[in-house]
Amino acid sequence: MLEKAIETSTETVVDFGFDGKLAVHPNQTPVINEAYTPSPDEIDWAERILDRTAATGIR
Known part of the structure; x- marks a missing residue:
């Protein structure tokens, strides 16, 4: 349940x-990292x- 709350709040801030989110426990970092990892389409676009x-x- 808490993981879903972290996932939802992270998606909202993204x-x-x-461009970042504070984790209060190391178990939260995989969910946060997943939300901030660009998709292959986003990488191709960039x-x-x-x-x-x-x-x-141009520089």
Whole structure:
């Protein structure tokens, strides 16, 4: 039950744009890490942006 509460609250703060969350117990970190780990689609998107930026020569 507590794990579900941590999962729900973490998803909420990720949706709000927070870039981190405090864990009060080490058992909470896997749930938090999972929520903040980018999906393969998000990684592909970011890599395309970086590639396009590099191609323009903009720093």
